[in-house]
Amino acid sequence: MARAKRNKSLKATKAHDRRARDLLRNAEVAAVEVDDPLGLEPGDKIVTLRSIRNDPLGRLHSHGQIDEAQYQSGRAFQDDWEAAERGPRAVDPSREYVDGGQAREPITERQRKAVLRLNRAERELGADGSALVHDVLILGMTMAQVGQRRALPGQRWIGYFARRFRECLDRLALLYGFATEQR
Numbered sequence: 001m002a003r004a005k006r007n008k009s010l011k012a013t014k015a016h017d018r019r020a021r022d023l024l025r026n027a028e029v030a031a032v033e034v035d036d037p038l039g040l041e042p043g044d045k046i047v048t049l050r051s052i053r054n055d056p057l058g059r060l061h062s063h064g065q066i067d068e069a070q071y072q073s074g075r076a077f078q079d080d081w082e083a084a085e086r087g088p089r090a091v092d093p094s095r096e097y098v099d100g101g102q103a104r105e106p107i108t109e110r111q112r113k114a115v116l117r118l119n120r121a122e123r124e125l126g127a128d129g130s131a132l133v134h135d136v137l138i139l140g141m142t143m144a145q146v147g148q149r150r151a152l153p154g155q156r157w158i159g160y161f162a163r164r165f166r167e168c169l170d171r172l173a174l175l176y177g178f179a180t181e182q183r
Contacts, residue, residue, distance in 0.1 A: 023049075026053075027051065027053070028051065028052050028053040028059075029049040029050060029051055029052065030049070030050050030052050030058065030059075030062030030063075031047050031048070031049060031050075031062075032047070032048055032049075032050045032062070033045050033046070033047050033048075034046060034048055050062070054140055055140070056136050056137075056140060056141065056142055057071060057074045057075070057078075057136070057137060058071075065162075065166075066166060066169060068178075069173040069178040069179040070166065070169035070170060070172075070173055070178075072173070072176070072178045073169055073172035073173040073175070073176045073178050073179075074137055074169055074172065076172070076176045076178075077118075077121065077133065077137055077172055077176075078137050078138070079114075080114040080117050080118050080121075081114075081118065081137070081138055083110050083111055083114035084111055084114040084115045084118055086111070117175070117176075120175060121133075121171075121172060121175055124171050124172075124175055125168050125171055125172075128164075129164065129167070129168045129171070132146065132161065132164060132165055132168060133165070133168050133169075133172070135149065136165055143158045143161045143162050143165070144158055146161050147161060
C-alpha cells in the first residue's frame, strides 16, 4: 500500500501565534508596531496593543492627530520631568533609625540636564503654552478638561487648545532635536 503524501511543507507552517485575544471590557487600546524582542532577524517587527486610556499623547498619536516628531518630543518632555522631579520618599524600614534629618541626596547629572532643558522649554513655550503642556503631558488632562479647568467650556475652546497644544509640541520637537525649522 502506498503512503499518503503531505500537501503542506514544513516550512510553510507558522511558528507560534503570540497574539492575545482577550481584553478588558473598558480597555482602550491602539495597535502599534515595535521591534520584535524574540525575532531572529534584526529589524523584525510585531504589532502590539498599547493602552491609551490614561495617555492623551498616545491617543493623539494613534488617531493621527500628531506626527512622530511631536509624539517623541512629548515623550522626551515627560522623561525630563520624571528625571527632574524630586519629591517625598517612602520610609525605608530596613535602614537604621537616626535622630535628626536625612542628608540630601546629591543632584545627578541627568537631573541637572533635565532641569536645564525644562527651563529652556518653559522660556520657549511661554507661560500659557508651558501650563498647557504641563496639564496635558504631566497631569494627563484632555482638551475638554483643560477648558473646564480654565473656565472656558465649549467646542471652539477645545479646538483652540488642541491647535495650541500641537504648536507647543512643534516647538518642543525643535528644542529636543526631533525636527528642523522650516524656512
